[in-house]
Amino acid sequence: MARAHFDVKKQTGFTTIALFCFVMLYAPILTLVVYSFNAGTSIAIWEGFSWRWYESAFANEQVQDAAIRSVIIASFAAFVSTIVATMAALATTRTRPFTGITFIFASINQPLMVPEIVTGVALLIFFAIIKIETGYTGLAYLLIAHTAFCIPFAYLPIRARLENMDLSLERAAADLYATPWRTFRYVTLPLLWPGILAGGMLAFVISLDDVVITELVKSAGQDTLPTYMLGQMRRIMTPEMNAISTVFLAISILMVTVFFLLNRKKS
């Protein structure tokens, strides 16, 4: 009889490991968040609640500087990569296979296939050559590098959205003598908008999070928030790091939540 009531969906062993896995994933993050409110200077001994580390992080000029640079780079990279990715997605979906389409796919997905450290080193060498030739050491190197590796992340949600859209509305617009541009502006774009927004946000988060490529490409004094934090990790750390991390986490989680909601509407 016991066998008849056996439920395949309740595997106690598996459930235990799964719950352990969730605890494992969240416990360190929660600890980090909790200690950002520590009144003491330790990141392990709790001495009461306080906002002091948030205040000191916000007042820290290096942090301000790095945060502003991070946002500038991420905004630029997200904006440009989303535009070019939208164009590429329009070109590579809802079509019969044409000469070179595989080449375009492979090129767009290339940043996902090569380890970041290799791309970083390649850019370091390439930009070193340009720096010697031109003498320019500004932010443009980081802007273009981030734009490039954001392209596949912006491309994927846009492409997914396009593939679920059929062509009949656009054909109808064309039949009603709309020019290609007006068809795009008034039919395709409004339908595609959630995908574009999702792609842009994903690109923004990816750029904001990047450590490896930025660390290798940046010139002196061009720290972003993650590379600043990486530099600080060699020293004795105070809960200020936790406070910066917590704000960072909050922004990422907010964007991912919105991303999910945008994607869900589609289905």
Add this chain to the structure above:
Amino acid sequence: MAANATVKSAPPATSAAEAAAAFERRDTRNRWLLSAPALAILFFASIGPLGIVVVYSFLTKGGYGGVEWKFSTDAWASVFFTRDIFDDTLGFADAHLSIFWRSLRLSFLTTLLALVVGFPTAYFIATRPEKTRALWLFLITIPFWTNLLIRTFAIMEVIRNEGIVNSILIGLGIIDQPLQIMFTDTAVMLGLLYVYLPLMVLPLYASMERIDFRLVEAGYDLYANRLQVLRRVILPLVKPGVIAGSILVFIPSLGAYVTPRVLGGGRNMMLGNLIELQFGQGRNWPLGSALSITLMVVVMVALLFYVKNAGKSGVRHG
């Protein structure tokens, strides 16, 4: 535009087939033009520079970093071999080989552990009622999209000598001296497991979600025990997910830079750190280039293995 004009001015005698062919040519050209900006950026700041790395790996190293434009295979030789400074004999580059070995071993162990923890987790999510499933999945996805450096920092706070784990163990009187986990291979492996675990769970879940659990019930009804059901029913069905998850964990582990740097310290380097070192203090750009290409080749082989196996599993239940 020229093609456009020809089509318009073509005499009415033009056959429909020709017009269609002209339309297709124009369409293809427009699609290339639309893709061009993305391709231009990628070739300038991602694909093209990889070619330069290949060139640099065959040059002579410069005195203060950089290169001299003289052909040399020294860099490639020194990936695996080292020349004795006293008697000029060739020996294996033990320092490099031990780092290769550590990278492979830690990546492999990380993948294995991720599979052991990730498989039950994916099974758990796949067997939840549909309403709560999305929430559990979301809980796996959130850490995946949060900053890798911050997650590494979070795990570091847990395993440090003054960290939570040691504080609790000492508080409970189980140990008197803190366990030295930081700056060991164990720390690096735990860190890699922590940061890449979601990459295992997500593809595993994707293939488990499609399992018809009546098949599992049928297995039990036919008197198979749990292990047999797992091996003979579930595993064959989720094999694509297992392969995809393993590749997705193995590849970034192999090229990891941040996690070993933060948790392993200077002595427990992985391949990523060795590469970076050549462009920093090591000042051996050709060697760094050769090492980068070595890493890329290993990754490509892993990817090819994946593509080949993913192709095979095209015919499957569901």
